[in-house]
Amino acid sequence: NAGVTQTPKFQVLKTGQSMTLQCAQDMNHEYMSWYRQDPGMGLRLIHYSVGAGITDQGEVPNGYNVSRSTTEDFPLRLLSAAPSQTSVYFCASRIGGGEKLFFGSGTQLSVL
Amino acid sequence: LAKTTQPISMDSYEGQEVNITCSHNNIATNDYITWYQQFPSQGPRFIIQGYKTKVTNEVASLFIPADRKSSTLSLPRVSLSDTAVYYCLVAPPNNNDMRFGAGTRLTVKP
Numbered sequence: 001n002a003g004v005t006q007t008p009k010f011q012v013l014k015t016g017q018s019m020t021l022q023c024a025q026d027m028n029h030e031y032m033s034w035y036r037q038d039p040g041m042g043l044r045l046i047h048y049s050v051g052a053g054i055t056d057q058g059e060v061p062n063g064y065n066v067s068r069s070t071t072e073d074f075p076l077r078l079l080s081a082a083p084s085q086t087s088v089y090f091c092a093s094r095i096g097g098g099e100k101l102f103f104g105s106g107t108q109l110s111v112l
Numbered sequence: 113l114a115k116t117t118q119p120i121s122m123d124s125y126e127g128q129e130v131n132i133t134c135s136h137n138n139i140a141t142n143d144y145i146t147w148y149q150q151f152p153s154q155g156p157r158f159i160i161q162g163y164k165t166k167v168t169n170e171v172a173s174l175f176i177p178a179d180r181k182s183s184t185l186s187l188p189r190v191s192l193s194d195t196a197v198y199y200c201l202v203a204p205p206n207n208n209d210m211r212f213g214a215g216t217r218l219t220v221k222p
Binding site: 004044058096102105 | 144146148153154155156157158161197199203205206207208209210211212213214215
């Protein structure tokens with residue numbers, strides 16, 4: 001099992017560019033989520049999904065889109081990157097009724 | 113969701129026992145208490161979860177008093193490798209809106 005895999009590990013964007021952060025899990029987990037972590041801060045929930053075709057907003061969803069077409073994948077899209085979106089992004093998953101979140105290794109994003 | 117309060121930072125020395133307390137005065141009857149550990153440049157990882165009294169595993173112990181308004185994560189005989197941020201989460205089972213606070217930054221010194 002690879003667990004939760006995030007790509008890329010590092011990315012530099014210019015303001016206004018778009019990109020997709022990829023997240024895949026091979027544990028057949030129903031629940032997946034995205035967090036961002038700014039330097040020295042805790043994690044903030046962006047979006048989450050409880051299964052294919054179902055997504056919902058977290059505490060900081062503005063500027064981000066998600067979709068869940070398969071159980072395995074939960075990509076995060078930045079449509080028009082802004083410097084305020086410079087952060088480390090973590091993807092996580094868990095079984096549907098569980099409490100234990102499994103995290104990926106993160107994507108460090110810089111927007112210039 | 114229950115609001116949690118933890119110390120922002122703590123220092124300790126190798127070999128000492130470290131206790132990190134989390135306050136959650138408005139914990140609900142069906143809420144569980146979960147702790148995560150995050151090393152630098154890594155995602156958090158689950159440490160321990162409990163509902164009441166005491167839970168122990170190979171990594172830590174979790175003490176929860178009868179009123180459940182606080183909980184204490186206990187790390188026995190810490191080493192330098194226990195330097196990390198520790199997060200306390202309080203939520204009901206199957207909670208989808210899982211939010212982390214700022215956590216407690218533990219620094220273990222030689």
